[in-house]
Amino acid sequence: MGCRRGDPVTRRLLKALRERAAYTCTLQSTRKDGSQYWSDISLTPVIDEANQSCVMVALQRDVTSSVQGRHSLHTSYQILKSVLDRASDPILILDRHGIIKEANTAAAKVMKTPGHVLREAHITQFVPASFQRRLVWLAKRLGRRNVLNEAAVQLVDGSGRHMLTWWHLSRLDDGEILCVKNGSPAQIRRKKALVTSSPAAQALLDHSSDGFISAGNDGRILFINREARNICHIAEELPLKGLLVTEAVPDYLKSTIAELQVKAMRSRRQQRENHLSPNRRWLQLTIFPEADGFNLIIKDVTLSQEYEARLRELAQEDSLTGLPNRRVSEDTAQMLVDEARRTGGAVAALFLDLDKFKEVNDSFGHVVGDQLLKSISEKFRNAIRDAGFVGRLSGDEFLFLLPHAPIETARQFAEEILGMLREPFVLSGYEFHVGGSIGIAFYPDTARSAEELLVQADAAMYEAKKEGGFLVRDYNLALAERDHLKNRLRRDLRSAIGTDQFCFYYQPIYDASTRQLTGAEALLRWRHPSLGLLAPGDFLSLIDESALGHFLNEWSVQAITEQVAEWSRRNSTVPVSLNLSPRQLCDGKLPSLFSEALKMRGVDGRKIVIEVTEDALMTNVDMAARVISGLSLLGLSIAIDDFGTGYSTFGHLKTLPIDCVKIDKYFIQNSSFDAKSLLITEAIVSLAKSLSLVVVAEGIENSEQLEFAREIGCDSVQGFWLGAPMPAADFAALLCCRVA
Structure with a gap:
């Protein structure tokens, strides 16, 4: 684009691109041939619904001619100001809100107020208090059909003490008000013609990027600027004054302009419509009714139409x-x-x-x-x-x-x-x-x-x-019933955490050789008031979907440390395992929760084992590694549950502080008749032993499986055949005998 890097506009443009922020500017650039040009740059960020991507829509339009035109406009404006200043009569030009936009030298002199003070002052500052309401009334009615074309008002000078003579008001074509001291209606019309028909005014209109046509009540052209001729393909030398507007414009615009003209002159209100030309350009036609005719503005809005259409597409389609x-x-x-x-x-x-x-x-x-x-x-x-x-x-x-x-x-x-x-x-x-x-x-x-x-x-x-x-x-009836149950449980979950409806059941873990009690796995249960005892499979995914995961972690940490503290007071050295779901494992506050709970209850961290699945480790590897390392520093042991069924985690056995692997029940239960399961199971045990890890066989359901686990070298075993999950009070009885 040939931008100048040190330029402030360029810096802001580059910043908007980096931050993907909306930005518009006019930028001067250099072409390859060394010539200068100006362009309008518009940046708009578009983000899709899923926030998957962000694109920047950038539009660039060459506005060199417009910038040069504005320079000429400024020159023409200075010429017009010079014309006003040379006028002997005091002249003010007000905007439609009553702000003085121009005051010639004669007006500044008679009003005893410097010109720069007059400009941007409100006309009411120079109107007696008794006349201000009438001024507002007059200004609103100026130029309305059959109401007022001209009016008169008294002004005071800048001191507010000296009453000046009457000033005459007349509305110009663009809505501004011409205010001339001591002017008759005829003088007013001559001054209005000076402002609207002078070469300076025509120069202003000819440098406009919009087409402009002024016509009388009969619809005949009084003035047409250069851009209107270009849009309508009318030769510069062709005389148009006195010709009907609908005769001068192209055929494809005739009916539209005729309809807008009738509506505008009847309603005395501005009428506007967009029209697509045969060469696929969008033209905006606007007619402003006047007391003695109308003005037609023709504006090329193709770029903005295409821009809006593209934005609508981006809002509707996946980028x-x-x-x-x-x-x-x-x-x-x-x-x-x-x-x-x-x-x-x-x-x-x-x-x-x-x-x-x-x-x-x-x-x-x-x-x-x-x-x-x-x-x-x-x-x-x-x-x-x-x-x-x-x-x-x-x-x-x-x-x-x-x-x-x-x-x-x-x-x-x-x-x-x-x-x-x-x-x-x-x-x-x-x-x-x-x-x-x-x-x-x-x-x-x-x-x-x-x-x-x-x-x-x-x-x-x-x-x-x-x-x-x-x-x-x-989708079938079974799914419908399941969804109905899920919706019910979803509603009941929040009250469950606050009303002690959750509890742990404990499944015993035994030494594979001696069958002595060596541990317990804490399994979450929900004592639902009407549905009875629910297993984690019924509700844990609902907790992970909601914002209640952290509350469950807090409850779990407090409950497990309190139970271990109670059994420790009975001289129990049996460690208790706690399962963590993938979502629970990604809670960065978990190590601090355990640290506070262990200190508060005086529990040795070595009496707690954290069990995580292979899939949980892979959900967010970095966060899982930080949490596991933090828990290990507190003395807690880490076990990989259902080993062999999820993602490959052999690398994690070396890099993470893993103490134990629990072989999934699938391999234990199938090894007796499936050679591949047998080989995998033996390989897992051999690998774990070489890394000095404890090996636990899950899902023991008969004596043959128990014997198989013992033969391949498993350290511990658990399963329903050895002992089903039970309430804490029942498990406390096992602590006495400690033998399966």
């Missing part, structure tokens, strides 16, 4: 893929459901979430991920064609809407979409494989509203994901 965004998708669902309700039709909603897309982003970066999303979106767009609607809701979530589609047709379409995803996507020479999980809901079969339709399709999609992905699932 990455070009598909409709969430807002448009939800509006379309509402529209289709409303139509189906009126006509007795149906709507199918298909909610799709890509499987394994996060792995592409993590492994290859967001640039490749974005390219993959574009390719997938293009396939979806080609698949839906005119049969329905497809939009992108957020990162890797898409919505298909099929109006008038029978249930089987919607299911068949969903299978076709999954079939497309089975084919590899080739980008930059690499093949990428992604899957998808699709949930389907139907109006009016299951949903009663558009909002309910989308919620149900989302729930069905999560059901498909839970079953392993790459599946299509319908």
Whole structure:
């Protein structure tokens, strides 16, 4: 752009680009040939709904001619001011609000007030108090049809003491008021003509970037400026004075201008309309009625129209893929459901979430991920064609809407979409494989509203994901009952934390060889007033969705340390394990909560074990590492629960302060008949032993599994066959005998 770096405007422009902030300016730049030019720069940030990306819409318009015109306008203005100053009569020019914009030398002299003081002063400062209300009344009526074209008012000088003679008021074409001392109506008209028809005034209008045509009551042209001739393609030498406006303008403007003219002259109000020319330029036509005719302003607003249209597009489409965004998708669902309700039709909603897309982003970066999303979106767009609607809701979530589609047709379409995803996507020479999980809901079969339709399709999609992905699932009665229960539990959760409805049940952990009691795992339970005892699977995800996670952490820390303190007073040395969900593990305040609770109750941190799953470690690796390290410094032991079922964490066994691994029950229960499970289990034990980690076998359900765990070298065992989770009072009895 050839900007000058030291220039303040350039610095502000660069700052706006860095901060993605809205900014407008006029900038002088240098072309490659060394010539100077001026341009208007407009920056507008556009952020999509999911806050996934931010783009800057930048518009640049060459305004060199306008800037040069403004310079000429300034020169012409100085000429006009000189004309006024040479006039022998005192002259004031007021704006439509009564502010004095110009005062010639004669006016300053007779009013005994310097010209620079007069300018920007309000005319009421020079009107007797008794006359001010009449002045307001006169100013409002000046120029109205059949009311007033001219009026008279008395003014006082700057001291407020000497009454001056009458001044005559007359409204100019642009709404300003000409105020002349000692003028007759004829003089007033001559002074008005001086201001509006002088060469200086015409120069001002000729340098305007808008077209201007002044006409009398009969519609015949009195004046036309250069830009109006350009817009209307009228040669400079062609005389137009006395010609009807509708005869001078191009054919495509004739009817529009004629209609605006009639409306304006009848209503005595400004009329405006935008018109698209044959060469695709937008022209804004504005007619201002006057007492003796009208003025027509023709303004080229193509750039602003295109700018507004682009902003509307950005507000409606996803900036990455070009598909409709969430807002448009939800509006379309509402529209289709409303139509189906009126006509007795149906709507199918298909909610799709890509499987394994996060792995592409993590492994290859967001640039490749974005390219993959574009390719997938293009396939979806080609698949839906005119049969329905497809939009992108957020990162890797898409919505298909099929109006008038029978249930089987919607299911068949969903299978076709999954079939497309089975084919590899080739980008930059690499093949990428992604899957998808699709949930389907139907109006009016299951949903009663558009909002309910989308919620149900989302729930069905999560059901498909839970079953392993790459599946299509319908929203059904079982899901409806589950959603009803979730909504009920969601309402009851907040009161549950504050009314001691939560508690821990304790499952014993035994030495694999001696079967002596070596520990306990604390398992969260909810004593619901009407639904009875609920396991974490029924409500823990609801807590993670809400803002109650920190409160649960606080309660858990207090409850577990209090229980350990109580058993310690009975001389128990059995450590107690506490499970943390991925969301709980990401609470950075957890180490400080434990630190305060351990000190307050005098509990040795070595009597508490924190259990986390492999998936929990991978949810937020950095935060998980900080929390685990903080807990380890307090003396707490760290165990990886369900080891072997989640993400690969062999690297974490070396880098994090891990003390124990708990082998998932799947491997223990399948090793007797599955050779691969047997090999994996033996490999886990061997690895753990080489790192001096304690190994616990979970899910022991019979004597054969217990013997297998002992033979492969597991240190401890737990399972329902050895002991089911029990209340704290029942577990206290076990502490006495300590033998299974």
